[in-house]
Amino acid sequence: MPGPAAVHEGGRPRAEAMSPSNRRRSAGPRRPKILSRNILVMALLAGVGLAAGIWLSPRRGVAPTPMASAPVPAEDAASGTRVPSPVESRLQVIWDDLGVPPERVVRSSWVPAGGFPVTLEVTLPKNVNLLAASRALEALARDSSAGVGISWVREETALRQAEISLDGVLTHRVILREEKEFTAPQLLDGPKVAVIMDDLGGDERVFKLLLDMAIPITMAMLPGNGQARRMAQEAHARGLEIMVHMPMEPRDYPSRNPGPRALKVSMEGQEALKLIASQLDEFPWASGANNHMGSRLTEDPQRMGMVMEMLAARSMYFVDSLTSPRSVGYTLARQRGLKAYRRDVFLDNARSPERILEQFQNLMRLARSRGYGIGICHPYPETVALLPELHKLSTAEGIRWVKVSELPQESSQ
Template sequence: MSKKKNLRGKKRSKQKKSSRRKVSGVPFWRQPVFLGLLIALSAFIGMLLFSRIPSPEEVAPTPQIVKEISLTDLRVEVESLLWRLGLKPEDVNQQPSEGVLDLRVKGDFPDEQQVIGFDERLQALSTQLRVESYPPRRELRVFSGPALTVRLRFLAPSLQPADPGPAVTIIMDDIGRSLDKVRRVLALEQPVTLAILPSTPYAQRSAELAHDEGREVMVHIPMEPQGYPAIEPGRDALLLEHSAWEIERRLKYMFQRIPYAVGGNNHMGSRYTEYDAGMRSVGEFLRERGFLFVDSRTTGKTLAEQTMQELGVPSVSRDVFLDNNQDVELIRREIRRLATLSKRYGLAVGICHPHPETIEALQLELPQLAHEGVRFVSITEAVRVAQSRGN
C-alpha cells in the first residue's frame, strides 16, 4: 500500500509540474524566438509606415526653368560689345554659318576687362552661356552649353590693307620620329609649322620644343586612303566605317597627345576626305574647340575645305607638295614655285616632310626668299591672311 501511495504521489507531482509549464500555451524553449519575431515584425511595420511620410528634405525642389536664348538675344549683346569697342557697322561682316553668328570684325581685339564684362552680361542672360577668348588667333567664342553659338574674328590692322605683301606658309608633315630633325627645322629663322603624327614616340616632346621656340604645331590626322587596307594610314586612323562618336573619341585622343596644337591636317586620307559625313564630323569637332584645318589635298575630289567653310571652321588648302622628289635642287625649285604663287595670289601653302634633302633645301632657299621680300608666316597667320582677302 505504501508503494502504491508513493507512485501516485510521484505522478501527481509530475502532472503539477507539466501543468505549470503549459500555462503560456507555448513551449518554454520557444518563447525567446517568438518574442524576437514579434519585435522584428513590429520594426518592419514601423519602417513601412514611416517611409510613406515624406520628410521636409525629400520634398522635390521646384524645377528651374532655363530660358532659351535665341541668336537675336545674343546679337544684341554682341552689338553692344562692338559699340563699346568703338566699331561701326561697316567694320563688321557676317559670314554664312548655320546656327552660328559668325562675324569678321575690322578692329582691335578686346582687352581682358572688356572680355570679362562681355561674359558677365551674357551670364545675366543665361548661366548656360560662357565666353572663351583666344588672343593668339584674335577670336572670341560664345558657347551655350557645349554648342558654339557666336564667333567673333578680329582682323589685325596689319592685315587690313589691300595688299599686305605675299605670304608663304610651309608645313612639315610626319613629325614625331626624330627630335634631331625637329631641332634642325626649329633652328631656321623663318617659321615652319610642324604637323605631328599622334602615334609617334616623340609626338609630345616635338610639340613642346616647337612651343618653346614660338613655333606652331598641328595634329597630322591619319585618315583612310584609297587602297586601304593594303595601304595602312597608321594607328587610330579615321576610317569610313567609324561612327560620329568613334571619330570624336579618336580625335580627342590625338589632340590630347599633342599639346599646343592650333588645328589639324590630313595624313593620307585620299578616300576619307571625299566622304562628306566623315569630314562633317571632323569639322564639327574642330569648330566646337576653335581649331583650324588645312586640306592637304591628297585627292582631286576632296570635300575637306568646302565642308570646313560651310561649318565655319577656319581653313586653307595646300598649294604645292615640295618634296615629291627627294633631290635638293628639285626641292629648291618647288620652294621657288611656291613663292611665285604667293606673289600671284597673296598666299601660298606648301607641305613637305622631314627628309634630310628637304631640310637642306629649306636652309638654302628660305633666307634668300626672305631677303627678296617674301613673308614666311605661321599657319594661324596664313588663315587670317586668307580671311582678310575673302578666300
Template sequence: MKKKSHKFLYIAIIIVLCIIIAGLFLQLRISTYQNDFLQIDLKVKELTKALNLPLIKEKEIRGRFFLSELQQEKTLSIPFDYPLDKLLLQIQEELSLRLVKIHQLEEKDSKDQYQILAKVGSESRTTHTLRFILKKIKIALLIDDFGYSKGGVVDVFLEDLNIPFTISVIPGTPQAKSVAEQAHKSGKEVIIHLPMQPKGEFNPDYKWIILDKTSEEEIKSIIKEARKDIPYAVGLNNHMGSLITSEERPMRALLKAVKEEDLFFVDSRTGADSIAFSLAQEMGVKSTSRQVFLDNEKDIDYIKGQFQQLISSAKEKGKTLGMGHIDITTAQALKEIVASLDERKIELVYVSEIVN
C-alpha cells in the same frame, strides 16, 4: 582834345597800313608758295612717269590756319618683280636731275610691306610726300610627319632653321608629345597630323585613325584624344586621307569636331577629288589648303623649283601654303632658300596666319 583825336587817327592809320602790309606780304608768300608748288608738282609727275609705277592713292593737304600752303601725298605701288636695290638710287637720281630738294629719303621694312618714303619740295619747305609701297606676299610652310623620332633631323628643323613655320605631328607616335613641346619652345607652330583612310591598300597601324566606317561620336573622341597627345596644337591636317576627304559624311563630322575644339583645318589635298576645304569654308571652319608639295622628289634643286611655284602662287593670291616632310634634304634646301630670300618682298608666316 584835338591832339587826342589826331593821336587816335595816326594810330588807326598805322594799324590799317600794318594790315595792308601784312596782307601784301601774305599774298606774296602764298603766290611764291603756289608757284613753287606747281613747279615741283610738275617735276614729281615727271618722276612718277619715269619710274612707271602705278598710282594707288593721291591726297591733298591744306596748310595751317588761313595759309594756302598746299601739300600733296602720293602712294605708288611697287610691282613684286621690280628690282628694289636700284629703286632707291633711281628715285634719288631722278629728283636730283630735276633739281628737286630731297628733305627725307628712307626705306622702311615692316611685317606686311616694304616702303620707300620720300619727302621733297623747295629749299625751305616740303611740298610732296611720296610713298612707294610693295605689299609682301605671305608664304606658309607646313612640315609633316613629326613624332616618330627626336634629335637628328628633328633638331635641324626645330633648332637650326630659324624661320616661322608650322609642323604637324602624328598623334600616338612615340615622340609626339616631346617633339610638340620642343617645337613650341623653339617658336614653331604645332598642329595635329591626323591619319585618315586613303583609297586603295593602306597600313592601318595607327593609334588613332579616321576610317570610312568611323562614327561621328568616335571621330569626336579621336580628335579630343589626339589633341591631348599633342600639346600646343592649334590646328589639324590629314595624313593620307584621299578617301575620307572625298566623302561628305566623315568630313562633316570631323570638321564639326575641329570647330568645337577651336582648331583650324588644313586640307593636304592628297586626292584630286577632295571636298574637305570647300566643306570647311561652307561650315565656317577656319581653313586653308595646300597649294604645292615641295619635296615629292628628294632633290635640292627640285625643292627650290617647287618653292618658285609657291612664289608664283602667292603673287597671284597674296598668300599660299607649301607642304614638305621631315627629311634632311628638305631641311637643307630650305636653309639655302631662306639664305637667298628677299625679305622685303616675301614674308614667311605660320599656317594660322593665312587661314580663311
C-alpha cells in the same frame, strides 16, 4: 584658294613639278642664275652630310613607305629636259591665246618622276572670264583630229575642273579659277608663304635641326608617333606653330597604311568622335590640323563633318592637304565657319634639290600673284638641308615666312 593638285599619301613621294616655260618671262623678280647654282651646290653638300647623320642612324616613328614606280613620259631622262606632251602643247596654245602668263599655270604630277596624269591649276587674269576659258577647252575636244576628250567634274561660281583624255586615256586634270582680290590691309606687308612640315614626332635629330634653324616652319605632328607630344610642347615654347597631322584612311588601304590610330570610313558615331578627340587632345598647343593620307576618307562628308565639328569646338583651323581632288574637307570647314585653306604646292614629292627648288619657286610665284601660298614638305634629308637656303632666297626677294594662322582668309573661296 587653289583647287586640287598632286595626290600625296602618307608623306611619301608622288612627284610634283612644274614644267619650265621659255615662252614668256615671269612678272615676278628673278634671282641671278649664279645664286641658283650656289644654292644647289650647298644643298647637295649638306644633303650628303645629313643623309649620313640622319638616315644611317637608328630611327624611331613611322617606317617610310616605298615610292611607287611609274613611267617618265614628261621628261627626257638623258638630258633632264621636260618634254611637253601633245595635249599639253595644245593647252599651251590655249593659254597663250587667252593671255594667261606662265606663272599662272601651276603644273603638278600625281606620280613619281613627273608622269601622268598631270594637274594644271590655271588662275585666269582679270580680263579673262571662266566661260571663255571653258569654251576654249571644249573647242579642243571638238577637234576630231586631236583625239582629245573632255569632261567637267566640278563646276562652281569661280572655279571649274575638267578631266582631259587622249584616245580614251586620262592625261590631264585642268582647274580653271577666276582671280580673286584681297582687301588692301591683307597685302600691306607683302607676299607670304607658310611652309608646313608633315610627319614629325618620331625623329629627334630632324626635330633638333629644325629648332636650331630658327625658321618659322609650321610643324604637323603625327599622333602617337614617338615623342611627338613632348616635341610639340617644346616647339610651341620656342614660338613655332603646331598642327595635328590627322591620320585618315587612304583609297588603297590596307596596302598603304596610315597607322593604328587612323580615322576610317567604317567607323560610326561615337567610335569616330572618340578617335578624333584623342588625336586632337594629344596636342593641346595645336592651332590647326591637316590630313595624313586620307584620299578616301576626305571624300566622305559624314566623317569629315565630324572632324570639322571637333575642330570648331576647339577654335582650330583646317588645311586640306588635297590627297584627293574630290576632298570635301575645305568646303565643310568653311561651311562650319572654320578658318580653312587648301595646300598649294608639295615641295618635295621629288626629293632632288633641283626639284625642291623648282617647287619653291612655284610657291613664290603664287605668293607674289595672290598674296600668299601654302607649301607642304617632309623631313627628308634633302629638304632639311635646303630649308635655310630657301628661307634666305625668299627673304631676299621680299617674301616673308609666316605661321599658317597668320595667313589672310578670303571671305569667299
